[in-house]
Amino acid sequence: MQLEAKEKNISSSNGPGEVKTRRYTFAEPPNQVKLGSGKVLGPIAIAYETYGNLNKKKDNAILILHALSGDSHAAGWHKGDDKPGWWHSMIGPGKAFDTDRHYIICSNVLGGCMGTTGPSSKDPHTGKPYALDFPIITIGDMVDVQKLLIDSLGIKKLLSVAGGSMGGMQVLQWAASYPEKILSAIPIATGLKHSPQQIAFNEVGRQAIMADPGWNNGDYYGAGQPERGLALARMIGHITYMSDESMEAKFSRRLKNGNYNFSFNPDFEVEGYLHYKGDGFVKRFDANSYLYITKAIDYFDLSGDEDLIPSGKRIDAKFLVISFKSDWLYPPYQSREIVKLLKKRQIDTTYCEIDSSYGHDAFLIEIEEQEHLVKHFLRKVYESGSEA
Amino acid sequence: MQLEAKEKNISSSNGPGEVKTRRYTFAEPPNQVKLGSGKVLGPIAIAYETYGNLNKKKDNAILILHALSGDSHAAGWHKGDDKPGWWHSMIGPGKAFDTDRHYIICSNVLGGCMGTTGPSSKDPHTGKPYALDFPIITIGDMVDVQKLLIDSLGIKKLLSVAGGSMGGMQVLQWAASYPEKILSAIPIATGLKHSPQQIAFNEVGRQAIMADPGWNNGDYYGAGQPERGLALARMIGHITYMSDESMEAKFSRRLKNGNYNFSFNPDFEVEGYLHYKGDGFVKRFDANSYLYITKAIDYFDLSGDEDLIPSGKRIDAKFLVISFKSDWLYPPYQSREIVKLLKKRQIDTTYCEIDSSYGHDAFLIEIEEQEHLVKHFLRKVYESGSEA
Numbered sequence: 061m062q063l064e065a066k067e068k069n070i071s072s073s074n075g076p077g078e079v080k081t082r083r084y085t086f087a088e089p090p091n092q093v094k095l096g097s098g099k100v101l102g103p104i105a106i107a108y109e110t111y112g113n114l115n116k117k118k119d120n121a122i123l124i125l126h127a128l129s130g131d132s133h134a135a136g137w138h139k140g141d142d143k144p145g146w147w148h149s150m151i152g153p154g155k156a157f158d159t160d161r162h163y164i165i166c167s168n169v170l171g172g173c174m175g176t177t178g179p180s181s182k183d184p185h186t187g188k189p190y191a192l193d194f195p196i197i198t199i200g201d202m203v204d205v206q207k208l209l210i211d212s213l214g215i216k217k218l219l220s221v222a223g224g225s226m227g228g229m230q231v232l233q234w235a236a237s238y239p240e241k242i243l244s245a246i247p248i249a250t251g252l253k254h255s256p257q258q259i260a261f262n263e264v265g266r267q268a269i270m271a272d273p274g275w276n277n278g279d280y281y282g283a284g285q286p287e288r289g290l291a292l293a294r295m296i297g298h299i300t301y302m303s304d305e306s307m308e309a310k311f312s313r314r315l316k317n318g319n320y321n322f323s324f325n326p327d328f329e330v331e332g333y334l335h336y337k338g339d340g341f342v343k344r345f346d347a348n349s350y351l352y353i354t355k356a357i358d359y360f361d362l363s364g365d366e367d368l369i370p371s372g373k374r375i376d377a378k379f380l381v382i383s384f385k386s387d388w389l390y391p392p393y394q395s396r397e398i399v400k401l402l403k404k405r406q407i408d409t410t411y412c413e414i415d416s417s418y419g420h421d422a423f424l425i426e427i428e429e430q431e432h433l434v435k436h437f438l439r440k441v442y443e444s445g446s447e448a
Numbered sequence: 449m450q451l452e453a454k455e456k457n458i459s460s461s462n463g464p465g466e467v468k469t470r471r472y473t474f475a476e477p478p479n480q481v482k483l484g485s486g487k488v489l490g491p492i493a494i495a496y497e498t499y500g501n502l503n504k505k506k507d508n509a510i511l512i513l514h515a516l517s518g519d520s521h522a523a524g525w526h527k528g529d530d531k532p533g534w535w536h537s538m539i540g541p542g543k544a545f546d547t548d549r550h551y552i553i554c555s556n557v558l559g560g561c562m563g564t565t566g567p568s569s570k571d572p573h574t575g576k577p578y579a580l581d582f583p584i585i586t587i588g589d590m591v592d593v594q595k596l597l598i599d600s601l602g603i604k605k606l607l608s609v610a611g612g613s614m615g616g617m618q619v620l621q622w623a624a625s626y627p628e629k630i631l632s633a634i635p636i637a638t639g640l641k642h643s644p645q646q647i648a649f650n651e652v653g654r655q656a657i658m659a660d661p662g663w664n665n666g667d668y669y670g671a672g673q674p675e676r677g678l679a680l681a682r683m684i685g686h687i688t689y690m691s692d693e694s695m696e697a698k699f700s701r702r703l704k705n706g707n708y709n710f711s712f713n714p715d716f717e718v719e720g721y722l723h724y725k726g727d728g729f730v731k732r733f734d735a736n737s738y739l740y741i742t743k744a745i746d747y748f749d750l751s752g753d754e755d756l757i758p759s760g761k762r763i764d765a766k767f768l769v770i771s772f773k774s775d776w777l778y779p780p781y782q783s784r785e786i787v788k789l790l791k792k793r794q795i796d797t798t799y800c801e802i803d804s805s806y807g808h809d810a811f812l813i814e815i816e817e818q819e820h821l822v823k824h825f826l827r828k829v830y831e832s833g834s835e836a
Binding site: 097192195196253254255256257259260261263264266267268270271272273288289292295296299302303304307308310311312313320322323324326327328329330331334351355358359361388391 | 485580583584641642643644645647648649651652654655656658659660661676677680683684687690691692695696698699700701708710711712714715716717718719722739743746747749776779
């Protein structure tokens, strides 16, 4: 599907690597996309940022894919920000994703709440936010929308697609949906399918939101977020992003006030930290987006024999698969399952399990080893791609 | 502290091992206990069951200690029950805790909601349920109350104290508080202290309850439970009781209705199961008890050098420490920390890590190996106890 893109909004930002924030809306016909559910959605706006410059051959573009609560602001600083983009330490001049050599693109996912169409966007048919009229989406739908963006930028083939967690699922989905469009793929801290334990954690998060009377069956726009429910969902999530070991190192049993409260107020630093994280999340993330995106994650399953690489279909992309030892939410064995499937299809695959104590969050923290792996890998990909 | 016990309620039940259910209330002065918080609570009722017979020397008594959501109904069947007591497969004639030889006692914990005084009990000062006027309690308080019961039964020394999870914490607390009163101790699937990750899971459970408007700051008696909040707390808990592996074996990605719903209704069997468990829990467990008991667990910490066995204090009890390989809530390393501490104090300790895939729930499921270990251990304890 080829859509024409209309540039709607350009804002430039301070920071390294010529950070540009853009928002596109696919407004020319066909302005709709067919979803995995069979429903049709449109028009679709896509918010994205770019870092570095697209070369004349347009063969140096890398698409970065964000996780559940991420957005298109992967690197650099926006005015007023107290911290940079979520993968700032990986993207920039001389970094893993080197903006001196590569053109880095990161777009907010479909269903998100940071510029790309999602449940908080205006439904053109009613002029009000979609809320629960927004259709259930899949990781495949997210990737189909990213494909529209890549096409609109005139990029025939991506040098790489890379991301951790849900970002890694999108990486695998790119390989499944558009193998001819990628020269390489870097799935990090992810798996071929969402396991029942992973689904269970998402479901309790959703229940926390939907049990909040403020959620009001999704119809809360204008009235304020279901704050307690959304904060609780985030608190649950955050436990799964850390490890037993990293929590012990960061908090141990230290008390907030030096003594037990002998009440139900948080006693321990770990409790205070989770509350802080939950409260902060409510200010920046839409509760319905949390529901839609977690559901898309739960539906993710490319574990079947014909899913990732259908038999008879050739895929030339090279893979770099990375996992982290202490990640119990997306444990290394799930990455090894990806590697096993790829090797069975004789795909050029590099695998590294990084010895980190940071749990699932490691993909945002363990920069040095990832930088080394990614740089080396991309050089190999670029060189073999130029030869071809 | 020696209290006189007044038998208040006797109901006998069908089932093996002469199950007797009794409820005692300590009504004679002093009818109060001093709590770890410094507050005073009383009078205190204790609900307990017994299986088997106390011998004339009163040296064959074993105290079984229950976990967070357990109660005194450890074995046998009550009329109308659709399942027996929670450790039925471990307690009975010829079983691990052999009612042909031993007298088994199991009491509901202080703060509980199954007969022993807790937040849903009537506050004698107001005639209404305590609700949040109930004081914050500790594992030490639970054990102090159990000690009153044991004294009232005329038992000078327990042949053993045994339990898993929070039951295991009470076992350790017995060793710390009353080492002269126990001949042996069997802590299962537990640790010397609650870790920040364990605290974090308890805190999100509490927040789920307290965020439910039906909780009404604890004052919901007569109006019905905060059902959604309590069910959600239980769902969160239940995830931590199983393992990634056991969830995969039991549910994998099987769908409830064979197809995706493309809605926020539960799609997967694992979701349906958690909802079923949550809804069932609401019918039998008091929300405020959940708050009080999880707080007591979070306060548990006997990891200091002088906590479990103060220096200069002799402890003759033998220990059998059991953990389960796939238990990620109370991982085997925490049991090994107990063993390390005991060995350092030259205490006769047997340790076994059982190779189970059932996660934390294994202490309720892996009967064969536990039976073998416990039987052998108790025989050794009984024989050496008789020699002494």
